[in-house]
Amino acid sequence: MPGMRMTAATLLLLVCCGAAAAAGLSARHAWIRLLPGDLPAAGYLELVNTGADSVRLTGAQSPGFGTIELHESSEQSGVARMRRVERLAIPAGGTLVLEPRGYHLMLSGPSGDLQPGERVPVTLEFSDGTRLPVSFLLRDASGR
Amino acid sequence: MTRPRHNLWAVAVLLMLAAGCARSPSPWGLHDISGLMPPLVFTLHDGSGHIRHAYDFRGEVVLLYFGYTHCPDICPTTLASLVSATRRLGAAADRTRILFVSVDPARDSPAVLQRYQQAFGPRVTALSGTPAQLRELTRRYRVSYGLGKPDADGRYEVSHSSAVFIFDRDGAARLLATGTDGAGKIATDLKRLLDG
Ligand SMILES: [Cu+2]
Numbered sequence: 001m002p003g004m005r006m007t008a009a010t011l012l013l014l015v016c017c018g019a020a021a022a023a024g025l026s027a028r029h030a031w032i033r034l035l036p037g038d039l040p041a042a043g044y045l046e047l048v049n050t051g052a053d054s055v056r057l058t059g060a061q062s063p064g065f066g067t068i069e070l071h072e073s074s075e076q077s078g079v080a081r082m083r084r085v086e087r088l089a090i091p092a093g094g095t096l097v098l099e100p101r102g103y104h105l106m107l108s109g110p111s112g113d114l115q116p117g118e119r120v121p122v123t124l125e126f127s128d129g130t131r132l133p134v135s136f137l138l139r140d141a142s143g144r
Numbered sequence: 145m146t147r148p149r150h151n152l153w154a155v156a157v158l159l160m161l162a163a164g165c166a167r168s169p170s171p172w173g174l175h176d177i178s179g180l181m182p183p184l185v186f187t188l189h190d191g192s193g194h195i196r197h198a199y200d201f202r203g204e205v206v207l208l209y210f211g212y213t214h215c216p217d218i219c220p221t222t223l224a225s226l227v228s229a230t231r232r233l234g235a236a237a238d239r240t241r242i243l244f245v246s247v248d249p250a251r252d253s254p255a256v257l258q259r260y261q262q263a264f265g266p267r268v269t270a271l272s273g274t275p276a277q278l279r280e281l282t283r284r285y286r287v288s289y290g291l292g293k294p295d296a297d298g299r300y301e302v303s304h305s306s307a308v309f310i311f312d313r314d315g316a317a318r319l320l321a322t323g324t325d326g327a328g329k330i331a332t333d334l335k336r337l338l339d340g
Pocket of ligand 1: 035071
């Protein structure tokens with residue numbers, strides 16, 4: 001069962017491997033839009049970097065989802081698209097905003113028991129090897 | 145599958161805007177496309193698998209949007225904004241209909257469409273069709289869509305129009321909204337259409 005395997009893998013990462021926590025990085029307004037069934041969800045948040053160095057967000061893991069990718073939406077010349085991006089930079093003293101119609105986490109393979117109003121932990125991974133655990137509020141398809 | 149092409153409706157809107165400069169200011173907040181797009185005509189199926197025609201929705205102001213359910217960001221954001229616009233109409237919301245047409249029928253079976261529309265409430269009806277039916281409808285409104293290459297897991301992205309076409313209760317094309325038009329602006333024009 002892929003959901004179970006992911007849970008175990010994430011626990012292992014969180015508990016035993018002891019990657020350094022991200023210094024100078026904090027998250028706010030973290031929420032996830034759930035769609036019905038096994039449709040992929042979108043995650044949004046603001047990442048503030050009060051550190052002296054630029055950091056890049058490179059990935060994320062969560063016991064609530066099978067895989068998480070960084071994505072960018074665009075609407076140009078009347079065409080809406082979505083593409084995967086490998087990393088997103090948070091400049092020193094700057095803020096990275098993931099928001100509807102822009103950058104987002106694409107969370108595929110939701111575990112069946114996620115409910116709007118609850119929270120799910122997501123571990124963000126950065127280019128310097130640090131990690132940041134963030135609690136995301138689950139919202140419904142309309143973002144409520 | 146069709147690759148995304150340049151969207152002709154954007155050109156049509158530019159022409160219309162250019163023409164508009166010479167005329168009196170438009171009473172509409174959104175783009176007025178009266179006479180520039182054909183009336184609403186389609187044959188598709190709904191979440192019960194039943195065939196639906198455009199004339200089933202005569203009597204309602206129709207908001208037509210193309211997308212796909214595996215779209216976690218732009219499609220639900222747009223649908224939520226359209227639903228929010230209709231809510232602002234109060235009881236008159238009952239005379240509006242948001243048609244979400246999936247251009248990804250391979251993944252969007254009737255059962256998926258049914259669950260998807262329920263997540264957005266009673267004003268949304270999710271539809272899809274055969275590739276030929278979808279081609280005919282998208283060509284009619286000069287929009288395109290394209291299915292990307294599947295990755296190793298068989299997942300793929302879909303490019304689709306960001307336009308929302310709005311039809312009056314007789315099925316005539318009247319207004320064009322884009323994803324970035326706010327719910328308040330859309331609601332104002334919907335009210336005007338319903339009153340007119
Ligand atoms: Cu995405």
